[in-house]
Amino acid sequence: MRTRFAPSPTGFLHVGGLRTALYACALAKQNGGQFLLRIEDTDQERNVPGAIEQIIHSLQWAGLAPTEGVVLQDGQVAQAGAKGPYIQSERLEIYRKHADLLHERGYAYPCFCTKDRLEAMRKQQEAAHQAPMYDRHCLQLSTEEIDKKLAAGEPHVLRLKIPRDEVISFEDDIRGLVTFRGDTIDDQVLLKSDGFPTYHLAHVVDDHLMEIDVVLRGEEWLSSLPKHLLLFQYFGWTPPRYAHVSLLLNKDKSKLSKRQNSVSVDEYRNKGYLPEALINFLALLGWNPGTTQEIFTLEELIQQFSLDRAQKAGAIFDLEKLDWLQGQWMRKLPLQDFADRIREDVGEQYSAALTDPKFLERVALIQERIIFFHEAPDMLSYFYQEPAVNMDVILSAKQKVTTDILATILDLLTKTLEGMADANWTADGIKNALEQALTDSGFKRGQLLWVLRAAVTGRDYSPGAYEVAASVGKEETVKRLQNVNALIKS
RNA sequence: GGCGCCGUAGUGUAGCGGUUAACACAUCUGACUUUCGAGUCAGACAUCGUGGGUUCGAAUCCCACCGGCGUCCCCA
Numbered sequence: 001m002r003t004r005f006a007p008s009p010t011g012f013l014h015v016g017g018l019r020t021a022l023y024a025c026a027l028a029k030q031n032g033g034q035f036l037l038r039i040e041d042t043d044q045e046r047n048v049p050g051a052i053e054q055i056i057h058s059l060q061w062a063g064l065a066p067t068e069g070v071v072l073q074d075g076q077v078a079q080a081g082a083k084g085p086y087i088q089s090e091r092l093e094i095y096r097k098h099a100d101l102l103h104e105r106g107y108a109y110p111c112f113c114t115k116d117r118l119e120a121m122r123k124q125q126e127a128a129h130q131a132p133m134y135d136r137h138c139l140q141l142s143t144e145e146i147d148k149k150l151a152a153g154e155p156h157v158l159r160l161k162i163p164r165d166e167v168i169s170f171e172d173d174i175r176g177l178v179t180f181r182g183d184t185i186d187d188q189v190l191l192k193s194d195g196f197p198t199y200h201l202a203h204v205v206d207d208h209l210m211e212i213d214v215v216l217r218g219e220e221w222l223s224s225l226p227k228h229l230l231l232f233q234y235f236g237w238t239p240p241r242y243a244h245v246s247l248l249l250n251k252d253k254s255k256l257s258k259r260q261n262s263v264s265v266d267e268y269r270n271k272g273y274l275p276e277a278l279i280n281f282l283a284l285l286g287w288n289p290g291t292t293q294e295i296f297t298l299e300e301l302i303q304q305f306s307l308d309r310a311q312k313a314g315a316i317f318d319l320e321k322l323d324w325l326q327g328q329w330m331r332k333l334p335l336q337d338f339a340d341r342i343r344e345d346v347g348e349q350y351s352a353a354l355t356d357p358k359f360l361e362r363v364a365l366i367q368e369r370i371i372f373f374h375e376a377p378d379m380l381s382y383f384y385q386e387p388a389v390n391m392d393v394i395l396s397a398k399q400k401v402t403t404d405i406l407a408t409i410l411d412l413l414t415k416t417l418e419g420m421a422d423a424n425w426t427a428d429g430i431k432n433a434l435e436q437a438l439t440d441s442g443f444k445r446g447q448l449l450w451v452l453r454a455a456v457t458g459r460d461y462s463p464g465a466y467e468v469a470a471s472v473g474k475e476e477t478v479k480r481l482q483n484v485n486a487l488i489k490s
Numbered sequence: 491g492g493c494g495c496c497g498u499a500g501u502g503u504a505g506c507g508g509u510u511a512a513c514a515c516a517u518c519u520g521a522c523u524u525u526c527g528a529g530u531c532a533g534a535c536a537u538c539g540u541g542g543g544u545u546c547g548a549a550u551c552c553c554a555c556c557g558g559c560g561u562c563c564c565c566a
Binding site (some may be wrong): 046122133178185186191198218219223224247255284290292294316321323324325368396446449452454463467 | 494496497503513523529559563564
C-alpha cells in the first residue's frame with residue numbers, strides 16, 4: 001500500500017493537512033507500505049521560501065515523517081525514492097509529454113483566450129444566471145488557425161475536452177457512490193501558459209507514476225474528481241482509490257479558517273500542545289474506532305485506522321476536547337521527563353527550584369492537574385515564595401469558613417501542627433494529627449483543610465492540603481498560618 | 491445561480507428495521523474521597539433537520555422539502 005501527502009509550499013502545515021497526512025500515513029503503515037511526501041509547487045506565485053522545511057518539520061514533530069519523497073537530511077531538503085523527482089516543479093518535462101499525448105489523441109485542445117475575454121465571459125454568464133463555464137471559443141478554431149497561432153508563439157493553455165453527454169460515477173472510499181453529469185463540468189485548464197501544469201494534470205500523472213494506491217484529500221476536491229477520472233481514462237490508466245476526507249470547520253460551520261482559529265500546526269506546537277494530544281484529537285475528528293477508546297497513541301491509530309469508519313460530515317474544530325486530551329497526555333509523561341521539560345522555566349522565576357531536592361516530589365503534585373507546561377511556574381510558586389494571601393481566599397461560604405470562627409480554626413491548626421514531631425511531618429502524619437484534632441473540636445473536615453490549604457498556597461485551587469503542607473515544611477506551614485492570623489488583626 | 495456533498499444532545503461520535511437513543515468532552519445538579527475548578531460515583535441536557543410514505547414497528551428504508559457547507563480561477 002502506497003499513500004501520499006501532497007501539500008503546496010505556501011506556508012505552514014495546516015491542521016487539516018496534518019489530519020489528512022495522519023490518515024494517509026496510518027493506511028500505508030498498517031500494511032507495511034510507504035507514505036510519501038510530494039511537493040505541489042506548480043503555482044510559482046504562491047510558493048513561500050522555507051515552507052517545505054517548515055512542513056516537514058511539523059510532520060516530524062507529529063511523528064509522521066515521510067519514508068519516501070521529499071525528506072529532510074541534516075536539515076536540508078532532499079529527496080529519497082525511486083519514483084522521483086517528488087517536487088512538481090522538477091517534473092515539468094513529464095507533464096508536457098503527457099499533455100502532448102492528450103492533445104494528439106484529441107482529449108485536449110489549446111486555448112488562446114485572454115484573461116480579459118474569460119473574465120468578460122464569466123460576467124456575462126453570471127448576469128444571465130448561468131453556471132460560469134468556458135464557452136469553448138477556441139474549440140472552434142481550425143487546425144490551420146491553431147498551427148498559425150502556435151507558430152507565432154501566441155500564449156496559450158491546454159484545456160481538457162469534457163464529454164458533455166457522459167455521466168461519471170465513482171465509488172469513493174469514504175462517501176460511497178458519487179455521480180456527476182458531464183455537461184456540468186468545465187473544460188479545465190491542464191497546462192498553463194507558463195508551461196506549468198495545473199493541479200489536475202499533475203495529480204493524475206504523479207499519482208499514477210508514483211504508484212499511489214489510495215488518494216486521500218480534502219472534500220473540497222470532490223467536485224474535481226470527474227475531471228481526474230476522465231484523465232485516467234484518457235491516459236489508459238486505472239485510477240487509484242479515492243477517499244475524500246470531511247472538512248474541518250469553524251464554530252459557524254464554515255471551512256476552518258485563520259480568521260476564526262489557529263490553523264497552523266506550528267501554532268499549536270508553540271502554545272505547548274503535545275504532539276500526542278494534537279494527533280489524538282485530530283484522529284477523532286472524523287474517525288472513530290468503533291469502541292469507546294478515546295486515548296490513542298500513534299501506533300494504535302496506525303493499527304486501528306480504517307476508512308470505512310471515517311465520517312462524511314464536516315467536524316467543528318472545538319478546542320475543549322483537545323485541552324482535555326492534552327491534560328491526559330501530560331499525565332502520561334514520565335515524571336522525570338515532565339520535570340525536565342519545566343525545570344528551566346520554573347528556575348527562571350524561582351532560582352531555588354534549580355537546586356531544590358524536593359523538586360520531583362513537588363512536580364508530581366502538579367502533574368495531575370496541569371494542562372500546559374507554561375502553567376508550571378505559577379502552579380509551583382508557593383513552594384518557593386510566601387504567597388500573598390487575602391481574606392477572599394481564606395474565607396469560604398461553601399466550606400463554612402466565616403470570619404467569626406477563623407481565629408479559632410487557625411489556633412487549632414497552629415497548635416496541632418506545631419506540636420507534631422518532625423519525624424511525623426508527612427502527608428499521612430499530618431492527616432492523622434488533623435483527624436485527631438477534628439474529632440476533638442467538632443469542626444468539619446473541610447473547614448480545617450480549606451483554611452490550611454488556602455493559608456499555605458494562597459489560592460483556591462491547588463493540590464491537597466496534606467501534601468502541600470508536608471512539602472512546604474512544618475516551620476513554614478506554621479509561619480503561613482500565622483500570617484493569616486496577622487491579617488485578621490490588621 | 492448550476493453541480494456536488496452533508497444533516498443524531500453545545501461539541502466530537504456510536505447506532506445499519508424492535509435499545510429507557512450509547513460513549514467522550516463541555517455545562518449544570520447531587521453524593522463520596524482529603525479542602526479545590528483534581529479524583530470516584532450517580533443524575534440532568536437529543537422535537538434523531540422538517541413533512542409525508544413503506545412497515546405491526548423507522549434515527550435506521552423510500553420520496554419531497556428545508557438548512558448548512560463545498561465547488562464553479564492559467565489556486566491548490
